[in-house]
Amino acid sequence: MTDDVVVGARFVIPDAELGERFSRASGPGGQGVNTTDSRVELSFDVVRSPSIPDDLRERVVARLRSRLVDGVITIVAREHRSQLMNREAARARLAALLLEATAPPPPRRRATKPSRGSKERRLAAKKRRAQVKRGRGGRFDD
Template structure:
């Protein structure tokens, strides 16, 4: 329960569904950067996860389609020197991605017609701009 990933108040992903890989990071760290595996790759199988209800899974798969490889979402973190901080950063990044992906769609936009005044102002500004350009020309 301690390593579980809380995405929303209701959605918690069990730690056994997350895969962590560690490798050498290229960032700050002095001599330790050559020996410490501080870079974290955190992967989550969106397509095969039992934690996601079917309607949320479909929404997440659609919205994350460009980031998924075989239904698996992977995030990396290497901005900190310590592996523990990078693990926390990767988990926060994964939770934010999933939260945005499963969020319900916003209200549908209702088409509106531009007001008469706004149309007139637009045409007047176009005429002014054309006049300015016309004055720049050689006679």
């Protein structure tokens, strides 16, 4: 089994470019939580990675700017009790994050004006609502 991270059909990040640190996770888990290093910190150098094509690198850096520290993105996984499952979760999260960051920008919205019919319907609804409110006035004058 290869530990490379596949980012859609766009590119593959080899295992050698990923850094992993393990530590003890907090939270429930009984005695095991105090003895096993199941928390995983997965780090990937986005800026200096040769795996990301140059045309996509600028887009990734721009979209992930708030999450990068010196060009490195860090993903933390600690939701599972086993280290292996946390490693898989962190790698899946990294792949999803990079896939979303490399997606092409959405097409620009073309500005449109409301049609005559929609304007008339809006005004008619306003008149009906005003008539309802006008009909409520003066009921409680005793």
